[in-house]
Amino acid sequence: MSVSSRSSKPAVDVVIVGSIGIDTVETPHARRESVLGGSASYACAAASFFSRVGMVGVVGTDFPKAYHNLYKKFGVNTEGLQVVPGQTFRWSGVYEANMDNRRTLSTELNVFASFSPKLPESYRAAPYLFLANISPSLQMHVLDQMKRPRFVLLDTMDLWINTARDALRDVIRRVDMVTMNEFEARHFTGRHNLISAARQLLELGPKYVCIKKGEHGSLLFTRDSISLLPAFLIENVQDPTGAGDTFAGGFIGSLAKGGAINRKAIVRAMLYGSVAASFGVEDFSLDRLAKLKRAQLNQRVRQFQRMLAG
Amino acid sequence: MSVSSRSSKPAVDVVIVGSIGIDTVETPHARRESVLGGSASYACAAASFFSRVGMVGVVGTDFPKAYHNLYKKFGVNTEGLQVVPGQTFRWSGVYEANMDNRRTLSTELNVFASFSPKLPESYRAAPYLFLANISPSLQMHVLDQMKRPRFVLLDTMDLWINTARDALRDVIRRVDMVTMNEFEARHFTGRHNLISAARQLLELGPKYVCIKKGEHGSLLFTRDSISLLPAFLIENVQDPTGAGDTFAGGFIGSLAKGGAINRKAIVRAMLYGSVAASFGVEDFSLDRLAKLKRAQLNQRVRQFQRMLAG
Numbered sequence: 001m002s003v004s005s006r007s008s009k010p011a012v013d014v015v016i017v018g019s020i021g022i023d024t025v026e027t028p029h030a031r032r033e034s035v036l037g038g039s040a041s042y043a044c045a046a047a048s049f050f051s052r053v054g055m056v057g058v059v060g061t062d063f064p065k066a067y068h069n070l071y072k073k074f075g076v077n078t079e080g081l082q083v084v085p086g087q088t089f090r091w092s093g094v095y096e097a098n099m100d101n102r103r104t105l106s107t108e109l110n111v112f113a114s115f116s117p118k119l120p121e122s123y124r125a126a127p128y129l130f131l132a133n134i135s136p137s138l139q140m141h142v143l144d145q146m147k148r149p150r151f152v153l154l155d156t157m158d159l160w161i162n163t164a165r166d167a168l169r170d171v172i173r174r175v176d177m178v179t180m181n182e183f184e185a186r187h188f189t190g191r192h193n194l195i196s197a198a199r200q201l202l203e204l205g206p207k208y209v210c211i212k213k214g215e216h217g218s219l220l221f222t223r224d225s226i227s228l229l230p231a232f233l234i235e236n237v238q239d240p241t242g243a244g245d246t247f248a249g250g251f252i253g254s255l256a257k258g259g260a261i262n263r264k265a266i267v268r269a270m271l272y273g274s275v276a277a278s279f280g281v282e283d284f285s286l287d288r289l290a291k292l293k294r295a296q297l298n299q300r301v302r303q304f305q306r307m308l309a310g
Numbered sequence: 311m312s313v314s315s316r317s318s319k320p321a322v323d324v325v326i327v328g329s330i331g332i333d334t335v336e337t338p339h340a341r342r343e344s345v346l347g348g349s350a351s352y353a354c355a356a357a358s359f360f361s362r363v364g365m366v367g368v369v370g371t372d373f374p375k376a377y378h379n380l381y382k383k384f385g386v387n388t389e390g391l392q393v394v395p396g397q398t399f400r401w402s403g404v405y406e407a408n409m410d411n412r413r414t415l416s417t418e419l420n421v422f423a424s425f426s427p428k429l430p431e432s433y434r435a436a437p438y439l440f441l442a443n444i445s446p447s448l449q450m451h452v453l454d455q456m457k458r459p460r461f462v463l464l465d466t467m468d469l470w471i472n473t474a475r476d477a478l479r480d481v482i483r484r485v486d487m488v489t490m491n492e493f494e495a496r497h498f499t500g501r502h503n504l505i506s507a508a509r510q511l512l513e514l515g516p517k518y519v520c521i522k523k524g525e526h527g528s529l530l531f532t533r534d535s536i537s538l539l540p541a542f543l544i545e546n547v548q549d550p551t552g553a554g555d556t557f558a559g560g561f562i563g564s565l566a567k568g569g570a571i572n573r574k575a576i577v578r579a580m581l582y583g584s585v586a587a588s589f590g591v592e593d594f595s596l597d598r599l600a601k602l603k604r605a606q607l608n609q610r611v612r613q614f615q616r617m618l619a620g
Contacts, residue, residue: 098502192408195545216526217540228540228617230527235505307538308618 011122012054012077013256015149016043016249017142018132019112020057020081024092025241025284027099032239035285036067037091039132039155042242045289046276047130047253048074049297054123056080056142058115060088070290079120086111099240119145128256131175132245133157136167143174151261153177154206155248161188169204177208177266179248185211194219195226208266210251212244218270220263227267232278232304239284243277246289250276271308275300321432322364322387323566325459326353326559327452328442329422330367330391334402335551335594337409342549345595346377347401349442349465352552355599356586357440357563358384359607364433366390366452368425370398380600389430396421409550429455438566441485442555443467446477453484461571463487464516465558471498479514487518487576489558495521504529505536518576520561522554528580530573537577542588542614549594553587556599560586581618585610 018040024033040057047053054077059067061083071078087110095102117138127150131139139154146152152175160168161184168188172178178201182194191197198209198221209221217230251273258265275297282288328350334343350367357363364387369377371393381388397420405412427448437460441449449464456462462485470478471494478498482488488511492504501507504521508531511519519531527540561583568575585607592598 193545193547195543213526216523217538219543226543226617228527228543230538230540233505233529233536233538235503237503307536 010125010127011052011079011120012126013051014047014128014130014252015054015056015080015119015123015126015142015146016040016047016130016132016252017056017080017117017139018043018130018134018155018245019089020059020063021089021091022063023090023241023285024105025239026092026094027239028095028097029238030284032284036070037241037285038089039134039242039245041071041286042245042280042289043130043132043249043252044071044076045074045286046246046249046273046280047256048076049250049276049292049294050253050257050272051128053077053253054080054120054126056117056119056123058082058084058089058111058117060084060086060111062086063088070286073290077122080117080123082115082118084111093241095240099237102240117142117145127151128252129153130248130252131155131171132248133160136160136164136171139171140167140174143171151176151255153179153248153252155179155244156184158184158187172201173205175206176261177210178206179210179212179244179251181212181214181244185209195221208263210266210270212247214240214243218247218274220267220270222263225263227263229267229270229274230308232274232300232307234278234282237281240281241284243281246280247273247277249273271304272301275304320435320437321362321389321430322436323361324357324438324440324562325364325366325390325429325433325436325452325456326350326357326440326442326562327366327390327427327449328353328440328444328465328555329399330369330373331399331401332373333400333551333595334415335549336402336404337549338405338407339548340594342594346380347551347595348399349444349552349555351381351596352555352590352599353440353442353559353562354381354386355384355596356556356559356583356590357566358386359560359586359602359604360563360567360582361438363387363563364390364430364436366427366429366433368392368394368399368421368427370394370396370421372396373398380596383600387433390427390433392425392428394421403551405550409547412550427452427455437461438562439463440558440562441465441481442558443470446470446474446481449481450477450484453481461486461565463489463558463562465489465554466494468494468497482511483515485516486571487520488516489520489522489554489561491522491524491554495519505531518573520576520580522557524550524553528557528584530577530580532573535573537573539577539580539584540618542584542610542617544588544592547591550591551594553591556590557583557587559583581614582611585614
C-alpha cells in the first residue's frame with residue numbers, strides 16, 4: 001500500500017458488504033423465479049438514493065449481465081464486487097397467507113462458500129460502513145480492512161445467531177449500531193421484552209440499537225433514550241423480501257448524506273429507511289426501487305411526516 | 311320527564327356503558343381470582359383521570375362493596391349502575407406464554423342476560439358517550455336515550471361481530487368514531503389490509519376510525535388522512551386484560567377535557583389513552599390505576615412525547 005493511496009479521498013461515502021443472490025420467491029399472489037436478491041443488493045440500491053455507495057460481495061460467472069447493469073443504473077460502485085468461477089448464491093422461499101411468515105425452501109451457498117472479501121483501496125477510507133446480513137467472520141474481515149470508519153452499522157439474521165453466536169458477539173462489540181428484527185433480538189439475547197433485549201445489546205458496546213418490527217415500525221435505543229417510529233402504512237404489499245435490508249440501506253445512505261451522527265439524525269435516517277422499504281415491498285426484487293424517482297421518495301417522506309405529526 | 315330536568319346541566323361529561331364483571335385471570339407469571347373487570351370498569355377508571363364520568367351497567371347483589379367503593383374512589387358517578395338480584399357477570403381466561411394470545415375459559419352472563427340500561431336523567435345531556443364493549447342492541451338502547459351527544463365512540467369485540475353483525479353495523483352508522491383492534495377490524499370488514507378495512511368502516515358513516523394494535527400502537531383514519539401512533543413501551547407487563555378499554559377510556563376522558571374535536575385533538579387524546587393503558591397493564595385488574603397519581607400520568611405523557619419526537 002503506497003502512502004498516496006492511503007491518503008486518497010475515498011471514491012464512496014458508504015461501503016456495504018452483504019449477500020448477493022438469485023432468489024425464487026412465492027407469495028400468495030405470485031411467484032418470481034431467479035430474480036435479483038441478497039442483503040447487499042437491496043441495501044446498496046436503497047442507499048444509492050442518498051449517497052455514493054460501494055458494494056462488497058461475490059457473484060458467479062452465471063450472474064446475469066442485466067443485474068450488473070442494474071447496479072450501475074442505481075449508480076452503485078461495484079469495484080468491490082468479485083466475479084468468480086462458479087454459481088451465484090441462490091435462495092428460495094415461500095410466504096404464507098397474509099405474508100406474516102415465510103419459509104426458506106432452499107439455500108445454495110455456491111461462490112459464497114469460499115468468499116474472502118478484499119476491499120478496493122478506493123473504499124477503505126469511506127466514513128460509513130454497513131455490515132449487512134452475511135456471516136460474522138466475513139463482516140469482521142471487512143471491518144478489519146477499513147481505515148477507522150466514522151460509523152459502522154451491523155445487521156444479521158437467525159442463521160448466524162444459531163451457528164456463529166460468538167463470532168457475531170465479537171463483531172457487535174466493534175460497531176456503533178446494531179439492527180435486528182424483534183425475533184432476532186429476542187433470540188440473540190434470550191429476553192422477550194424488547195427494552196431488556198436492547199439493553200443487553202447496548203452493553204456489548206454499540207451506542208445505538210435499532211429493533212425492526214416490519215409493518216409495526218422500528219425502535220431506537222440508546223443508553224438513556226428510546227425512540228418510537230411507526231412504519232409507513234401501504235395498501236399494496238407484493239413481496240416483503242429484503243424490506244429490512246432496504247430499510248437499513250436507506251438508513252445508512254441518508255445518514256451519510258446528512259453528516260450528523262446523533263440520536264435525532266439517526267431517527268431521521270430511520271424515517272428515510274422506512275420510506276425506502278415501503279417502496280421496496282410494492283413489487284418483487286428491486287423492481288420498484290429501479291423505477292423510483294427521488295421526488296417520489298421525498299413526497300412520501302413528507303406524507304409520512306404528516307402522519308407522524310398527527 | 312319535566313321541562314326543568316330536560317334543560318338541566320348534565321352531572322357528567324362522559325357517559326360510558328359497558329360490561330362489569332368479576333374476572334379470573336391467569337398469566338404465565340400469576341393467577342388472580344375474582345378480581346374486578348369488564349370494559350366499563352376499565353374505561354370509567356381511565357376516563358376519570360380527566361373528566362366527570364357516569365357509568366352505565368349492571369351488577370348482581372353479590373358485587374363486593376369494595377368494588378363499589380373503588381368506583382367511588384375514582385370519582386365515577388354510579389347513578390347509572392343498576393344492582394339487581396342475581397350474580398354479576400363472570401369471565402375467566404388464560405394468557406399463553408409471552409401474553410401474545412389469550413383463551414377464554416368461561417363466560418357467565420348472569421345479570422347481563424336480562425339487562426336493560428336506563429339512563430339517569432342527569433346523564434342524558436352529557437356531551438360525550440362511549441359505547442364500550444357490550445352487545446350492539448344495548449349500545450343502541452343507550453344511544454337512543456341520549457340527547458344529541460356531541461361525540462359518540464363505539465368499541466366492540468369478536469363475539470358481536472360473529473353473533474350480531476347487522477345490529478353492530480346499525481350502531482356503527484350512528485357514531486362519530488369506531489375503535490376496534492386489528493383482528494376485529496379485519497374480521498368485521500373481511501379485509502386484511504388495515505387501510506382497506508378502515509376505509510370500509512368509514513363508509514358506514516363514522517368520521518374517525520381508530521385501529522388498536524396493542525403493543526404496536528394505534529392508527530387513526532379519516533376520509534383523507536392517516537395518523538400513526540406507536541404504543542408507549544414498558545418493561546413490566548403483568549396483565550393485558552382491559553388494555554383496549556383503558557386506552558379508549560383514557561381517550562374519551564381526555565378528549566372531553568380538551569374540548570376540541572378534530573384530528574389533532576383526537577390523536578392527542580389517543581396519546582393519553584395509550585399512556586393510561588401502559589399503566590393499566592402493569593398490574594392485574596384496576597390495581598395499578600387505583601394507585602396512579604395524575605402527576606405520574608402527566609410525567610409519562612411527557613416521556614412518551616420525547617420518544618415520539620425522536
